Amino acid sequence: LGTLSLAMVAMNNMVQLNARLRRAGDEIARLAAVEERARVARDLHDVLGHSLTTITVKAGLARRLLETGPTGSERAVAEVGDLERLARQAMTEVRATVSGYREASLPAELAGARVALDAAGIRADLPHAVDDVPPRYQAVFAYVLREGVTNVIRHSGARTCRVRLGPTWLEVADDGTGPGGGDRRSSGLAGLRERLAAVGGTLATGPAPGGGFVLRASAPEAA
């Protein structure tokens, strides 16, 4: 009888536990949603806000150049051309984002990298804007960023991850254990090499100067 009632108690506990965990699940979902919204929204709007700022500043400059007379008009044309390109690029990013991140988008990956590193407890030292990267390299660099950061989270044991970028390159460095044995079944870096080759670029990986791992994608100067 003692053991029977023990079984009953256990059953009863199970039911209660079930209900409690369901409620907890709802709460988790709500909190995750709020948190994710705040984080992703902030990061994404940030990146696009930066592009928009660049457009505004360039428009202001173009106007001032045109107002100051004919000498400035050549530079003004260049500025207007630049901002036209930036606006088109930002529009592409917005579309990519709305369509569910199917194509890798550099701003979205940047936002995602911050969230992922944060969740993994790795300090993220990331760029805040991507306008310096021309449109033709945005997608491939987005893939480089995604794979590079995923690897830092999975393999490095690092405390800090640092990303830098320029018009023709993107670098992901960490202060973890550095290049190890390497996995025969791995395909991440091989995939990046292929993608980079498609735009005439290359991938270099190796130990970072102060220990850790560094990955650098380089693309040609001109299209």
Add this chain to the structure above:
Amino acid sequence: LGTLSLAMVAMNNMVQLNARLRRAGDEIARLAAVEERARVARDLHDVLGHSLTTITVKAGLARRLLETGPTGSERAVAEVGDLERLARQAMTEVRATVSGYREASLPAELAGARVALDAAGIRADLPHAVDDVPPRYQAVFAYVLREGVTNVIRHSGARTCRVRLGPTWLEVADDGTGPGGGDRRSSGLAGLRERLAAVGGTLATGPAPGGGFVLRASAPEAA
């Protein structure tokens, strides 16, 4: 022995259930995050999509006008001025969206109000504690405070801003120019009305007794 093993099975089930529900919780959190991401993306599209398209078109036109020579340059300056204004306006919308994602907290808004009023050179006469406000009204009053003080800084030209609060009300008053023409495109106060309506409350605005503007949010006595 049968009942004992039944108890063991029940216990074991409980452990498994626990683990399964924990995994389910993670999955729920992940899905909720994905959903929020989609929402954010839609917001982003609404905020930026239209402006970016217009900017791109205008930039293209301006560039063409400038390239075809001096005849088009007057029109070009107008186009550049237009897109500069559009870009700045879009940036304002992005800012509003980002700050809208922030969950408001009454103590934080109070501290923030002090700094902002200070920076704007407006004397701040603020309550020091918010304990009188029950938890269920803290968030909505935080939004009221944020919008009220923002409006004082932006519209009032006041020298002093005075905030008072009680269990069911919050008041922001200033000694500035008082209610003016009012802007048709404004949404701050409309947003507060909605938020207050959601808790059964109301918003009243009007001239302050000694000149200036006063805004009062009221919520029902009992929940």
Add this chain to the structure above:
Amino acid sequence: MSGRITVLLADDQALVRGALAAMLGLEPDIEVVAQVGAGDEVVDAALAARPDVALLDVQMPGIDGLAAAARLRDALPSCKVVILTTFGRPGYLARAMAAGAAGFVVKDAPPEQLVDAVRRVHAGLRVVDPALAAESLASGASPLTER
């Protein structure tokens, strides 16, 4: 010296930095004497160029513009600092003021306003964009410990 206001510009976005430099360069009384792309390069560049005014972006690699402002105040107290930002985040304004910044302005402000801000802080005035101040409103949490 030349009587012109000398300016250091720090922004990690090369496109913005270039445009701002060109914009300021159009003014006869302003000269951009140094440009850097990271927060931790600000002090060295300032000690080398000794500008009258430093325009510092907030979000930069290395250290952010607010931290750079605090270091710059210790290293070169004569240099007036204007914080330029894309967004007003909770705590930014409080940190900017605590770091002794004389100006707090959005980066996409009309060129005329930016130029005016440089002249005014150089003249010893304080320039705070009220809308931006309002945006930075919720400063409560931890204004001094950004990441």
